[in-house]
Amino acid sequence: MKKVTINSVAEYAGVSKKTVSRVLNNEPNVSAATREKVLKVFEELNYKPNPIARGLAQNRSFIIGCLYDNPSKSYITRVQSGALEACQQHSYNLLIHPCELRGQALIDNVDQLLTTSRLDGLVLTPPFSDSQELIAFLKQRKVPYARVASAIEDDESISVRSNDEQGAFELTEHLIKLGHRDIAFIKGHPDHSATENRFSGYQKALAKHGIEFNPKMVAEGNFSYHSGADSAKEILDLSPRPSAVFASNDYMAAAVLKMATQREIKVPEQLSIAGFDNAPIARHIWPGLTTIAQPVEEMTRTAVAELIKQIAEPQSEPFQQVLEAKLITRESTQALTQN
Numbered sequence: 001m002k003k004v005t006i007n008s009v010a011e012y013a014g015v016s017k018k019t020v021s022r023v024l025n026n027e028p029n030v031s032a033a034t035r036e037k038v039l040k041v042f043e044e045l046n047y048k049p050n051p052i053a054r055g056l057a058q059n060r061s062f063i064i065g066c067l068y069d070n071p072s073k074s075y076i077t078r079v080q081s082g083a084l085e086a087c088q089q090h091s092y093n094l095l096i097h098p099c100e101l102r103g104q105a106l107i108d109n110v111d112q113l114l115t116t117s118r119l120d121g122l123v124l125t126p127p128f129s130d131s132q133e134l135i136a137f138l139k140q141r142k143v144p145y146a147r148v149a150s151a152i153e154d155d156e157s158i159s160v161r162s163n164d165e166q167g168a169f170e171l172t173e174h175l176i177k178l179g180h181r182d183i184a185f186i187k188g189h190p191d192h193s194a195t196e197n198r199f200s201g202y203q204k205a206l207a208k209h210g211i212e213f214n215p216k217m218v219a220e221g222n223f224s225y226h227s228g229a230d231s232a233k234e235i236l237d238l239s240p241r242p243s244a245v246f247a248s249n250d251y252m253a254a255a256v257l258k259m260a261t262q263r264e265i266k267v268p269e270q271l272s273i274a275g276f277d278n279a280p281i282a283r284h285i286w287p288g289l290t291t292i293a294q295p296v297e298e299m300t301r302t303a304v305a306e307l308i309k310q311i312a313e314p315q316s317e318p319f320q321q322v323l324e325a326k327l328i329t330r331e332s333t334q335a336l337t338q339n
Helices: 006-013 017-024 032-045 051-058 073-089 103-117 132-141 164-177 193-208 225-236 250-262 280-284 296-312
Strands: 063-068 093-098 121-124 145-148 158-162 183-187 218-220 244-247 272-274 291-293 320-323 326-328
Touching: 006 017, 006 032, 017 032, 063 073, 063 103, 063 296, 073 093, 073 296, 103 132, 121 132, 121 296, 132 145, 145 296, 158 164, 158 296, 164 183, 164 193, 164 244, 164 272, 164 291, 164 326, 183 193, 183 225, 183 250, 218 225, 225 244, 225 250, 244 250, 250 272, 250 280, 296 320
Parallel strands: 063 093, 063 121, 121 145, 145 158, 158 320, 183 218, 183 244, 244 272
Antiparallel strands: 291 326
């Protein structure tokens, strides 16, 4: 079978080779009708562009790197899913790079990654999306990057995040409206901006409803299941015991549920439990977790798509977007029962 080339596509579609190239690289200056016609020919001829030849011709690798360090496997899976979807839509490849380094060791590691992999750009997830050192380094190297779930106010770069503070406020207020006033809170990893944003939302809801903040009601977690279990032991030993627990992610909330069950504390009759993220575990355990749905896939998909656009059009305007975090109520919370 004769090999299908870019010239074959151009001839079949009745357009120039340059037009096919522009469609292939998602560049501007192509009408919607022409773009649709060329994409249809791609499908009809089963055209698969040669990534190596394509990269050499345009001095690009057509590879986006994704830098992450997060103890929640579900969160990383959702990040990868969103990033991969955007890459596939734009004929890019995705390189996943886990990293636990900080400071100069992080900079050296990313420098080596950029040199050996010839990445066209990097998408930064927490906590790296909040690293001022890393961002300054990428700017110095003139490496295109996009930030996911970052609290840094930087109008010069691509940023997509959800409103974590508002989400935490709404969840805490939901518990308060159910009659709870003794609401414990489990914080997340100290390196993640989401930790303070969610904690701030919790505190603001308490203040709005005239509930005095009690530091004894706050435990330090790090977004892992084990840290949630340790925090749960601390919280459930309090006297009087809180009537509700709000954990900064669903895995820590699930650990609270397990610890409560082991102590024969009925959920939600004796203890309401809520989490954050709407991870799969929130739906798969019983009782199902009340939580905040964070649009992780959409955030990452949008950030990567905008990053690829910036790579193709370096002079494009920086993209900033805040997505809504939504309250989802399930069986783990209910109105406070008065004894």
